[in-house]
Every structure is written in C-alpha cells, then in structure tokens.
Amino acid sequence: MLEGFEQINAALNLATAECHTEVLTVQPGGARPSLALTQALERDQPLIDRGVSIRTLYQHTARHSQGTLAYVERISTGKVEIRTLEELIERLIIFDRTVAFIPVSDDRRVALELRHPGLVDYLIKVFEQLWHRAVPLQEEVTYRSTPGGISGVQRTIAQLLIEGHVDEAIARRLGMNVRTCRAHIAKLATTLGSGSRAQLGYLIARSGILGRPSGPEQDCEGHPDHEDHEPDREGL
Structure with a gap:
C-alpha cells in the first residue's frame, strides 16, 4: 500500500x-x-x-x-x-x-x-x-452508423443513460467534462424529440440506436413459458 x-x-x-x-x-x-x-x-x-x-x-x-x-x-x-x-x-x-x-x-x-x-x-x-x-492514434476513429445523425459518442452516452448513470459518472467514464457531456445529452434529446429525462430513456430504448427497438411485444421473446430460472452458480 x-x-x-x-x-x-x-x-x-x-x-x-x-x-x-x-x-x-x-x-x-x-x-x-x-x-x-x-x-x-x-x-x-x-x-x-x-x-x-x-x-x-x-x-x-x-x-x-x-x-x-x-x-x-x-x-x-x-x-x-x-x-x-x-x-x-x-x-x-x-x-x-x-x-x-x-x-x-x-x-x-x-x-x-x-x-x-x-x-x-x-x-x-x-x-x-x-x-x-x-x-x-495515427488512425481515424470510426463509429458504427446510427439513425438520425446520432454520433458514436452520443450513442455511448445513450447506453450509459439507460443503465442509470448520472451525468458526472458518464463524463468521468468518457474522459470529458460534465458540460460537454450535457451538451451531447441535449443534442440526443433534440434528435429523438424528448422533453424530459424520463422520456429520453424511453425514446432511446424505442429508437433502435442501441440495437433492436424494444417494445411490449418483445419483452418476453425467447421465454415463451415465462418461467423464472435460477441463475447458475459458479465461482470466479
């Protein structure tokens, strides 16, 4: 120590x-x-x-x-x-x-x-x-294309937002200041037409920018019998 x-x-x-x-x-x-x-x-x-x-x-x-x-x-x-x-x-x-x-x-x-x-x-x-x-460092960073002109950084921020991270934590993880992080969040909200943080999370999930759009019809996909399965227990 x-x-x-x-x-x-x-x-x-x-x-x-x-x-x-x-x-x-x-x-x-x-x-x-x-x-x-x-x-x-x-x-x-x-x-x-x-x-x-x-x-x-x-x-x-x-x-x-x-x-x-x-x-x-x-x-x-x-x-x-x-x-x-x-x-x-x-x-x-x-x-x-x-x-x-x-x-x-x-x-x-x-x-x-x-x-x-x-x-x-x-x-x-x-x-x-x-x-x-x-x-x-000598190569250009390329991001996977996303709908609506959403940048790769904003896509990452969207992922962290729906995981429940606050602005300060997101900024720290991405190596940017909080002001820059919030500017990206504001652009993301404008692009998706969100008027609040709660709505933004919903619109991110529905937009498909993080993968397949989610919805009620897909909540149980892959689990037709709705059984609860106990997770496997294993050590490190």
Whole structure:
C-alpha cells in the first residue's frame, strides 16, 4: 500500500529505473494536467533512451488535447505505441510484466504496488483485451452508423443513460467534462424529440440506436413459458 503522491512517485521512479524491456500503461480521462505530463515525460524519457518498449492506452477524448498530443510527439522517437478507446478502466501501469500499480482511492492518493505473479498476469490479460479493441492514434476513429445523425459518442452516452448513470459518472467514464457531456445529452434529446429525462430513456430504448427497438411485444421473446430460472452458480 502506497499512501500519498510522494510515496507513490518514489515507487514508480524505482520501478522505472529497474525496467529493461516493457511498460504497459492505461491512462483514462481526457486532457491530462500539464504537471502530470511533465512528470510523465521525465519518467518516460530514460526508458525510451534505454530502448524499452512502451504501450499506452488513452481515451478517444485525448485526441483533442494539444498537451497530450505534444507529449506523445515528444516520446514518439522510441519504441512507443499509442492507442485510444472510448472507455477505459482506471489507471494501470505494469513494468516488465513483474510489477503493477493501480489506484485505490478516487483521488489517486492511495495506490497498490502488486508483485504477485497471478495478479500481474491477470492485469496484463485485461490490458491486452483493451489493446486489441483500441484504435492506433495515427488512425481515424470510426463509429458504427446510427439513425438520425446520432454520433458514436452520443450513442455511448445513450447506453450509459439507460443503465442509470448520472451525468458526472458518464463524463468521468468518457474522459470529458460534465458540460460537454450535457451538451451531447441535449443534442440526443433534440434528435429523438424528448422533453424530459424520463422520456429520453424511453425514446432511446424505442429508437433502435442501441440495437433492436424494444417494445411490449418483445419483452418476453425467447421465454415463451415465462418461467423464472435460477441463475447458475459458479465461482470466479
């Protein structure tokens, strides 16, 4: 358990100094603060100079951050690969497939340094799953077409809305500020002709933008006898 930024940064600096082959990182959120980018550059440059490969995952919103793009350009001289996804898990850093760092608190003032081979291997598999789905930074992000001119971002927001997430949580998951998130929700409501949040959820479900339109006639599809089945019980 690492408590406080000083202790966390000291552990990261030590792991960086001992790293010789590979770094895997997940950096959720949109634009990163300039101080964080400066610290990241200071930590990454020695790795690049030693020929260490670095693979980093950002969210799509980072593509519009000039600071982040400038940082990426600075480190692109080495064996560095950058990809982006719409949604990411929390921050993750793995050095040489032997030690991983994850945050414990929302403010990231408490972190865990993990060295158990089983845990580290599990986190590597999570990273590889995300990496396989991500889009290289130099390629354009394409979204599945949706009816009525609804953008891919708005489609994702629609999915999160009907799952019950509040604006702040949606914005955090997509790496954007709440104001931008609410602007997307307003455009979504206008496109679907919604006058309230309750109606918006109903119209999203009926519109088909998330898949097949839902309706009373489809509620029981696949369950003609309406039996209640107890879910299978199994361990992890």
